[in-house]
Amino acid sequence: MLSSTRSTRSRTTVAVAGLATLALTLTACSSGSGGSDDDTAAGGKITLTVATFNDFGYTQELLDAYTAEHPDVEVKQTKAAKAEDARTNMTTKLAAGGEGLADIEAIEVDWLPELMEYPDLFTDLADPALDGRWVDWKVQQATTTDGKVIGYGTDIGPSAICYRGDLFEAAGLPSDPAAVAELLGGADATWDDYFAAGTAFKAAGGGAWYDSAMSIYQGMVNQIDNAYEESDGTPKDLSTNTEIQDIYTTVVEQSTTNGLSAGLEQWSPDWDAAFQNNGFATMICPAWMTGPVEERSGGVTGWNVADVFPGGGLNWGGSFLTVPASGKNAEAAKELAAWLTDPAQQTTAFENAGTFPSQIEAQESEAVQTFTNDFFNAAPVGSIFVNRALAIDGAPFKGANYFSIHQTVQDAIKRVDVEKTDEAKASWDKAVQAFKDLGLS
Amino acid sequence: MSVLTPTQPNQGLDGPPRPTARRVGFSQRLGRWDVKLSPYLYISPFFILFAVTGLFPLAYTAFVSVHEWNLLGGQGEFVGFQNFVDVLAQPTFWKSLRNTFSIFVLSSVPQVICAIIIAALLDQNLRAATFWRMGVLLPYVVAPIAVSLIFGRLFADQYGLINGLLGVIGVDPIRWHADAFASHVAIASMVNFRWTGYNALIFLAAMQAVPRELYEAAIIDGAGRFRQFFSVTVPQIRATIIFVIITSTIGGLQIFDEVRAFDAQGLGGADRQWMTTVLYLYDVAWGNQKNFGRAAAIAWILFIVILLIGLVNFAITRSISTSGPSKKAPRAVQRARRKAAAAAVRAQNASRQRTGTPPRRPSAPTGAPNERKKR
Numbered sequence: 001m002l003s004s005t006r007s008t009r010s011r012t013t014v015a016v017a018g019l020a021t022l023a024l025t026l027t028a029c030s031s032g033s034g035g036s037d038d039d040t041a042a043g044g045k046i047t048l049t050v051a052t053f054n055d056f057g058y059t060q061e062l063l064d065a066y067t068a069e070h071p072d073v074e075v076k077q078t079k080a081a082k083a084e085d086a087r088t089n090m091t092t093k094l095a096a097g098g099e100g101l102a103d104i105e106a107i108e109v110d111w112l113p114e115l116m117e118y119p120d121l122f123t124d125l126a127d128p129a130l131d132g133r134w135v136d137w138k139v140q141q142a143t144t145t146d147g148k149v150i151g152y153g154t155d156i157g158p159s160a161i162c163y164r165g166d167l168f169e170a171a172g173l174p175s176d177p178a179a180v181a182e183l184l185g186g187a188d189a190t191w192d193d194y195f196a197a198g199t200a201f202k203a204a205g206g207g208a209w210y211d212s213a214m215s216i217y218q219g220m221v222n223q224i225d226n227a228y229e230e231s232d233g234t235p236k237d238l239s240t241n242t243e244i245q246d247i248y249t250t251v252v253e254q255s256t257t258n259g260l261s262a263g264l265e266q267w268s269p270d271w272d273a274a275f276q277n278n279g280f281a282t283m284i285c286p287a288w289m290t291g292p293v294e295e296r297s298g299g300v301t302g303w304n305v306a307d308v309f310p311g312g313g314l315n316w317g318g319s320f321l322t323v324p325a326s327g328k329n330a331e332a333a334k335e336l337a338a339w340l341t342d343p344a345q346q347t348t349a350f351e352n353a354g355t356f357p358s359q360i361e362a363q364e365s366e367a368v369q370t371f372t373n374d375f376f377n378a379a380p381v382g383s384i385f386v387n388r389a390l391a392i393d394g395a396p397f398k399g400a401n402y403f404s405i406h407q408t409v410q411d412a413i414k415r416v417d418v419e420k421t422d423e424a425k426a427s428w429d430k431a432v433q434a435f436k437d438l439g440l441s
Numbered sequence: 442m443s444v445l446t447p448t449q450p451n452q453g454l455d456g457p458p459r460p461t462a463r464r465v466g467f468s469q470r471l472g473r474w475d476v477k478l479s480p481y482l483y484i485s486p487f488f489i490l491f492a493v494t495g496l497f498p499l500a501y502t503a504f505v506s507v508h509e510w511n512l513l514g515g516q517g518e519f520v521g522f523q524n525f526v527d528v529l530a531q532p533t534f535w536k537s538l539r540n541t542f543s544i545f546v547l548s549s550v551p552q553v554i555c556a557i558i559i560a561a562l563l564d565q566n567l568r569a570a571t572f573w574r575m576g577v578l579l580p581y582v583v584a585p586i587a588v589s590l591i592f593g594r595l596f597a598d599q600y601g602l603i604n605g606l607l608g609v610i611g612v613d614p615i616r617w618h619a620d621a622f623a624s625h626v627a628i629a630s631m632v633n634f635r636w637t638g639y640n641a642l643i644f645l646a647a648m649q650a651v652p653r654e655l656y657e658a659a660i661i662d663g664a665g666r667f668r669q670f671f672s673v674t675v676p677q678i679r680a681t682i683i684f685v686i687i688t689s690t691i692g693g694l695q696i697f698d699e700v701r702a703f704d705a706q707g708l709g710g711a712d713r714q715w716m717t718t719v720l721y722l723y724d725v726a727w728g729n730q731k732n733f734g735r736a737a738a739i740a741w742i743l744f745i746v747i748l749l750i751g752l753v754n755f756a757i758t759r760s761i762s763t764s765g766p767s768k769k770a771p772r773a774v775q776r777a778r779r780k781a782a783a784a785a786v787r788a789q790n791a792s793r794q795r796t797g798t799p800p801r802r803p804s805a806p807t808g809a810p811n812e813r814k815k816r
Contacts, residue, residue, distance in 0.1 A: 088727055095512050095733075114731060118513045267705035269593045273600035404729040407708075414711035419619035421712065430712070437531060438730075 046329050047074045048336050051102035053086035055079075056154060056319070057349030058340065066339055073332060083108050094121055098326025103333035104340075107151060109141060109318045113398045115150065116142075122150040123323040123330045130338060137395040138358040142320050151320025152341040155355035157286035158388035159219065159314040161194075162293060165377065166302030167281045171204035173197075177379060181308035191220060191250070194310040198260040201281060208262035208280040213255035213417035214410055215266055219284045220247050221406070223311050226397050228406060233399040238408065238435035245428065248409060252424045255417045265418050272296050286316035287356035287385045294375045305379040313391030318358065356385050363389060401440055408434040499744070506737035512726060517734070524738035533713050534739065537721040538746070540625065540709070544700075544717060545693035547629035548636075553686060555637050560644035561670055574645065577638035588631050589702035596627040596703075618704055621714040628715060631699040636692070640685050647681035648674055683758045690754050694747050695719050718743050 052058060063075040080086035086106070091114075093101045098121070107115065115121070126149040138153040161184060165175035174183055185193030198209030210216055221227050227244060229235050238244065255261030262280040264271040274280060275296035285293070285305060297303060321337040323330055339345065343361035350357050351367055362368060363386045371382030412431035415422040422430065506524050509517030528534050559577060567573055580588070595602045596617040604614040617627045651674060659669045675682070697719045701707045708724055709716020716724075718739065726736030 091512055091727065091731075095515065114513065114729075121513065264599070265705050269597040269601070270599040271705070273594075273597065277600060279599075401729075407729060411711040414706075419616070419711055421619050437533070439527075 045072045045074065046332060047076055048104065048329060048333055049102035050075060050077045050104040050106070050321075050336070050340070051080070051086065051090070052077060052106040053080040053083045053108075055353040055355075056106060057351070057353030057355050059352055062345060062348055062352075066336060069339075073336070075336065078102060087111055094118075094324070098324055101324045101326060103323065103327045103329055104337050105322050105324055106154070107320050107322055109320070110403065112141060112151075112320070113400055113402050115322075116144055117400050119144045119148045119150055121325055123325050123327075123334055125149045125152055125323060125334055125337065127334075127338065133341070133343065133360070134358050135360060135363075135389060135392070137315070137392060138318070141395045151322040152337050153358035154319045154321060154341055154346065154349070155288070156358040156389060157288055157315055157317035158356065158385045158392060159284050159286045159289075159309055159316050160384055160388050161282055161306045161308055161310075162285035162289065162376070163282040163304055163306055164278070164280075164300075164302040165304045167206060167278060168201070168302075171201050171206040171281075173201060173204070175302075175304070177304055177306050180304070180306040184306060184308045185310060186308065189308050189310045191310045195250075195254045195258070195260065198254070198282075199258060202259060206281055207278060209260040209282060211262050211271060211274065211280045211283045212264050212266050213251050213261045213413050215284050216255070216261075217247065217251045217410070217413055218316070219314050220251065220311065221409075222314055222316065222396055224396060225394065228402055229397060229399040231397050233401075235399075235401045235405060235440040238405060239432045244409060248412065248428060248431075249424065252413060252416050252427075255413075256420075256424070261417050263417050263420070265414065275300065284314070284316070286314075287381070287388075288317060288354070290373055290376065290381060291354060297375075301377075303375065304377045305373070305381055305384055307384045307387055309388060309391060313388060313393065315389075315392050315395070319355075356389075401438070404438055404440075405435060408438070502737045502740050505733055506741050508734050510733035510737070512731040512733050520734070524734045525742070528735055528738045528742065533716070533721060534718070536713050537709070537716045537718045540621070540713075540715050541694055541696070541717045541719075543622075543625045544629050544632070544696055544715070545690070547625055548632040548696075549686070549689045549693045551629075552633050552637050552640060552689060553682070555633070556640035556685070557644050557675075557682075559637065559641040560648055561674065563641065563645050564648045564674075574642065577641050579638065580634050581636070581639040583635070585631075585635060585698035586702055588635055589699050592627065592631045592634070592699075593703065618710060619714075621712075624703070624710065624715040628696070628699050628703060632693070632696060636689065640689065643685055644678060644681060647678040651677040679758075683755065686754055686758050687751055690750055691747055694743065694750065697723065718746075 050058065050063075058077055060077075063077060066075050067073060080089065087108070090101065090105050090107070091111075093099060126143075126147065130152075134153045135156070138156060139149070142151040142153065143149050161180075163180055165180075168175040168180065174180055181189075183197050195209075201209055221244070224243065224247075226236075228238070228241070255263075262274055264274055264279065271279075275293070276299070283289075283293075290305070293303060321341060323333045323337055327333055341359070343357065343359040343365065346355075346357040346359050347362045347365045347367050349355050350362065350371075357363055357368065368382045368386065371380070372378050373381045408431045411434065412422075412427040415427040415430070416424055505516075507519060507521055509520055511517065563570070563573055563577065598604065598614065598616055598618050601617065604617075607614060615623050617623050655673045655677070656669055659673050664672060696717050700709060700715060700717050700720050701723070703715065704710065707720075708728070709720055713721075722736050722739040722743070724730070725732050725739060
């Protein structure tokens, strides 16, 4: 009897142990997804999370300032090292129904087209009180056709031309920023002016004029309102898109036949090394590019910025703060996003990380206007980029298929300029074929 | 378990009073469940984990692959096998498959061969053996992305170290990113850098488990180093070779990090000349298309391909290592030698019986190895 109960007990113990093991493994699996449940702390206090990437200039100090104004809100920031990481993280979580997303998710302008397809995933941030805070085209980028605003603008990428004054001098060209701006065409500079100056530079014994045909193409195509798609989103057939083909031909001819390009791809190891090897004399310089140039040019002293841009203004890059609709504290998050993109905070962010503000008032602020960059020979980059921002007259239309089509042409230029595996015509034909393979028309 | 089970029959013999009969009956039933069920319970955590993290995704991927499915938009219409048809009609898919195989062959084959050779060297009596063994494993500790960044600088087309060195000896720079084959070699070298040492250690562990008497016997039989390696080491570590080849096949067909970070765009070159299938899958799902349905179809096709290759691999390695590199002719010689030895032993025993000498003579060294070799 006694022995039988004991064995029953131990058998029960064994069964319980087995079940516990089971339960443990199962709960261990399921607990992974419950990480975001600690949003609401006890006592009515809430914690808002802000997910950013690279460096938005939002220091803990800045975020604490918000808590000082709103004692029941605590703000936490998570930073991804690269924009690409943040993008994968965000799209995957959006696909999973929004579980685990931060209350405020920062996005880059390049992700907008695909996100704008699903505006319901985001809280509508439209707020009449904020009218006139940003430059018009910045708001326009994040506004859907039916007037929904999915993101508040943070920074923008107005572009100027960065150049190597020492290489200009060696080729007998003027090296003073004002003179260089004049050389490149001044206030109404065209791409032809820019290429002509490059030809002169080459003729005088200079090396390559610019780093990459792909970046020049990027600059030119961004000045076209409807590059690959009609305004209603219908893709244009690439084989009959003469406007794009003309730009392609110009870029490729100037780059290879005329030899103006260094044949590099941006962000590649060769591109990095070229900064140290006098690989090229000029490049398109969005406001945020000054940092990467400085990083790669240790020991090089000639960099400067000319207040000029061929073919009108160009915006390259820039970010927004969005509030995913699945968040529990969407209203509070909207308020925080509005506060973070306030001209005052964005000016602080600019001072912290050099992110050029998209807010008109911030651009006019003392801090931005008087900002100079020592590495670029003390160029007044603050006022230069404000001028460049004023030259931008709108945002080109980028629909759902923009980047798929853009990729096919970029690949074509890469084949000719970087990899040198195809002639211009053959490479264009491949782009047309790749466009057909997309199955859009 | 083994302690509990023998008590069961005793309980039946006790002849318990009525009220407790049901209890005992239940405990008996529990006992039977214990015997029948417990083993499965004990191994269940693995299978449950596998079902959750392996089987379910597999089945769900199949479900996704027969639907229209956008990464952000979610499930669309049921389209049957249209996604598979679309994928198979894409030239990029076939190109990616070609690249995958090319990179796989360029990496796995030299990798396994080098790993065996390194392991054989490490298996010798080296001074500071642990140091050498750790040194071999060091590349494995480096994150794949870090490897790609370092090799990216080595293999850069214009200012890369390797092209610089080639220039010194007067060889034209190799266009590592433009030429398909050159890029495959570059990527394979990254994979090899990372995995060779790891595989070498697995081989080394297997080699150390080979009974040393076999080598002694082989030496006495007059086998040189190479002969020992091919006739003793390789057949003895057969199971490990199969294991390594199958794992490196699976790994080799799923190369991603190295190609993703091989250039700035991470799409396998302008002509997709070094885009692997997994990278293609990633691009379809998370790139500009965001087409999860097609990506799931690619995943399933890749799964089937890996399965097929794995089976072929298994068959080949099995036939190679069962026949062994010691081919027919030497085997005949061996058999003859063995027969002769057996005859000698028999003759000896016969003479021993006749003379009545106790069998304590050192005949073992010649007898024992032959005995073992028969297996």
